[in-house]
Amino acid sequence: MHWTLKPKPEPQKITALAKDLQVDEILATLLLQRGVESFEDAKKFFRPSLKDLHDPFLMKDMDKAVVRIEQAIANEENILVFGDYDVDGTSSVALMSSYLLSYYANVATYIPDRYEEGYGVSYKGIDYAADNNFSLIIALDCGIKAVDKVAYAKEKNIDFIICDHHRPGETIPDAVAVLDPKREDCSYPYDELCACGVGFKLVQALAGRHGQTIDDLLLYLDLVATAIGADIVPMTGENRVLTYFGLKVINSNPRPGFQAIIEQLKKDKLEVSDVVFIIAPRINAAGRMKHGQHAVNLMTETDPEQAKKYAEEIETYNLDRRDTDKQITEEALELIKTNGEEERFTTVVYQESWHKGVIGIVASRLTETYYRPTLVFTKSGDKLAASARSVKHFDVYNAIEACEDCIEQFGGHKYAAGLTLLPEQFEAFKTKFEEVVKATIDKKLLTPEIAVDLEINLNDITPKFFRVLKQFAPFGPGNMTPVFMTQNLQDTGWSKQVGEDKSHLRMVVKQGNSASFTGIGFGMGEQYELIKDKKPFKAVYSLDENTWNGNTSIQLRLRDLKG
CATH class of the missing domain: 3.10.310.30 (Diaminopimelate Epimerase; Chain A, domain 1)
Known part of the structure; x- marks a missing residue:
């Protein structure tokens, strides 16, 4: 792997910010690299606030979308909430449908079949709406390029509201409202929302008309945080605020469907990485192996016992998905070689x-x-x-x-x-x-690149330093987990290859007279040759915690080693 050291900010900026925030210069450097340049920036970064969310009506067509939904409710029309079959799409549908159903009954959901209909708005879905007397479709995580399909729906007297975040084509569909911050004619201040984020802005706009505040919508943020993590959108601006509060909901008061998944884990507190690698694949597995509607059912279910049954079904789909993707990957690699x-x-x-x-x-x-x-x-x-x-x-x-x-x-x-x-x-x-x-x-x-934030010494890693570093979370694109490089490391003699097939590396290292640190490198067993016999080496790593026998310590999560 190619290691690239990020440019260091100007020394006087580092010194000034360290003094202002009363932190060491390493932390000040990391903050400056993330665009945090003042005490005020730091306050927003470390203490995300719901007050930092933008007015939803700054998004183009938001007023039209709200008026059309209110009109549908006043006229007792049937509303169909339509979404893609991945995590962003199904969580958007769960969000929008459960919010509307909290005060209006004539709402149903529709997820296209991945195999019969494919991605996006489908003719079959529009025919279903026409046959069942739906006069308004709210499409989430799809629709920005569905020019012909929206026109087809119009012929059947069905209106569309589109909530999307994909790049538009040359022509915007002729819908009642097209909410997409990536539209060139949309001046919304933040254009990196996922579809569930766009859906949430519509919910926020509707809630304001009902005298509800953002605090009344907190219970939906577990869905938004899951979609943000799964869709790998930047962890900046509104996304960071929504994820920060969404994780609080996941950890304190998750919806029954999430609770049923979390119960299968042995974890006290979930981070974004757990949402990405544990919750999201299971939600995705429904649409991959069976049907996305199963994921919507799981996320909207209010009865804990029923939610458990849904979670067990989805766990089965997830195990099938694992076996299938492993087999196809092997076949594809063989094909490339052949x-x-x-x-x-x-x-x-x-x-x-x-x-x-x-x-x-x-x-x-x-x-x-x-x-x-x-x-x-x-x-x-x-x-x-x-x-x-x-x-x-x-x-x-x-x-x-x-x-x-x-x-x-x-x-x-x-x-x-x-x-x-x-x-x-x-x-x-x-x-x-x-x-x-x-x-x-x-x-x-x-060539795979590892972007290294900073070179540090092992003596720089103190409990206080790590405590502040943890507050940089939630992590994601635009605010990745800090990556460090340390030179002149030496094995203490306790390092070894671990795992059934010895494919992982567990090392115990020192740097000069520093305290020793334990490091773990998954899939890095072969690199033991680089460090054995106390040969000096350098490492790239991030920091995390390891709990063993009730004791928690800081450990190096290894990314790469060089002799």
């Missing part, structure tokens, strides 16, 4: 039998192995569907857009996208995508 494609700039693999629900996970795993922009295709009806994943700093969405002439439809973000094409377009797309990436990618981006 075809002699290890030296390409891209990975594009296809097998018609692969499970559509896990191709996104497989794309992520292949990216970890070969570290290049990756697409995994499977058969979907009479078309091929793919999930795309990228490497750090490379915009895969733009690369796919450059291959538009070989594609039926596509959508997504900088690092993750989806597309469909006809079988006869596959080879042309594969060739063009390789050409585009080869011509536009900086070759350095094809």
Whole structure:
């Protein structure tokens, strides 16, 4: 891995901020790297406040959306809450439907079937609405490119309100309201919300009309925090505030569905990483292996016993998902080797039998192995569907857009996208995508990079220092867990390879006359050779806590080692 040390802020800025906040210069440096430059910035950073949330009516079309929903309620119309089948989509649907149902009965939910309907607003969903007398559809986490489908709904006298956060195409759908902070004509102050965040802003706007305050909406923030963590949107601005308070709800008063999942864990306090790696995969597993509606049922269920049953079902889907993605990843890696494609700039693999629900996970795993922009295709009806994943700093969405002439439809973000094409377009797309990436990618981006915040010594790691560092949370893009580098480390003789297959590294190290620290490196067992026999080495790591036999200590969570 390539280690990149972040630029250090100006020395006088570091000294001034350290003095203002009465912290050491290491902490002041870390804060400056995160855009915290004053006492006031630090107050907002360490003490997120719901007062820092923006007025929802600053979002374009928010007034129109509120008026149309109020009109629907006044006229006793049926409202259909429609959303994508991933975590962001299903949690958005759970949020919007449960809020509306708290004061209005004629509300139902609809999640498209991943296999029959595919991503986004579907004709089948609109037909369902027409057949069941729904005159308003609120679409969440999809719809920004559904120009034809919104027009089709209009012919059937069905109105649309779209709450999305994906990049718009050239034409905005002709809906009653299109809430998307990424619209060029939207001047909302923060454009990095996930779809559940956009849905929450609509709920916030509606609540204001009912005389409710933000405190009345706190119970919905566990959903918003889960969607923010799962969708890997920046942990800055409003997202950080919403996650901070959402985690408090998850840890103190989670909804029965989340409580049922948490009970299976042996953890006192959940962080964002637990939401991302424990709660989110289970919610996602429903849409991947069965149907996204199961996830909505889990998140909206109010009876704890029923929630437990839903959680058990979803745990089964999650175990199936694990087995399936492991098997497909192995097949895909074999395919790359068989075809002699290890030296390409891209990975594009296809097998018609692969499970559509896990191709996104497989794309992520292949990216970890070969570290290049990756697409995994499977058969979907009479078309091929793919999930795309990228490497750090490379915009895969733009690369796919450059291959538009070989594609039926596509959508997504900088690092993750989806597309469909006809079988006869596959080879042309594969060739063009390789050409585009080869011509536009900086070759350095094809080596995994670890961005190191700062070089420190082991003596700098004190309980007080770690206490302040923990308050940098919640972590995520834009506010990642601080990563440190320390040189001249030496094994104390207690380091060893651990795990059934000795694939992990547990080390006990010192630096000169420092106290010894324990470090754990998952999947780093082979690097034991670098440090044995007390050879000096350097390490890149973050800090976390390890509790063993009732004792809690600071440990190094290793990222990489060099001799």
